[in-house]
Amino acid sequence: DQQVKQNSPSLSVQEGRISILNCDYTNSMFDYFLWYKKYPAEGPTFLISISSIKDKNEDGRFTVFLNKSAKHLSLHIVPSQPGDSAVYFCAASGSGTSYDKVIFGPGTSLSVIP
């Protein structure tokens, strides 16, 4: 049973436009959510996170929105750049610390077209 879902395997966006990546989760015990970015032949790197007590967190061009009642979060990238082309993983955890495991979604492959 997949607890973290990313229903779009891939997404293509023009450079300079907004990229919106979506994620849904089923476990209401999740209290902390993370987005990771992965380039080929590299491990995932942390991008941005959000605690369940917030509905928005922003870091430069990246913003994560959380709708706890809908068990849905989204990552917005504005403006999108070619270097943003990568696989993006949504992940969820209980406390968000190493005391709890982190559950990953299947990923969305983003292509930013110059």
Place this chain on the structure above:
Amino acid sequence: DAGVTQSPTHLIKTRGQQVTLRCSPKSGHDTVSWYQQALGQGPQFIFQYYEEEERQRGNFPDRFSGHQFPNYSSELNVNALLLGDSALYLCASSLVGLSYNEQFFGPGTRLTVL
């Protein structure tokens, strides 16, 4: 700082064999987690080691075992390999109790089982 390192980079084994993968954590980190990433899927949590003991475990059979050494490096052992064990194996390190924002991944070991 070399970050998280893993060896070997690639490995080919046949069904029924045993394999050992190695991970050196980022300097200063004391917790090592192992993940399996099958093709087209997100990383799946295998287990986590802290103070040379397995602290948490995901839904993986006993064929998957590990070890952490006093210098915090870690090994992942898989016995009786199956074709389905073919995947990218990722190691991640962190400091106990800290946020997953501070978890760093290695580049992974690509295991192919023939």
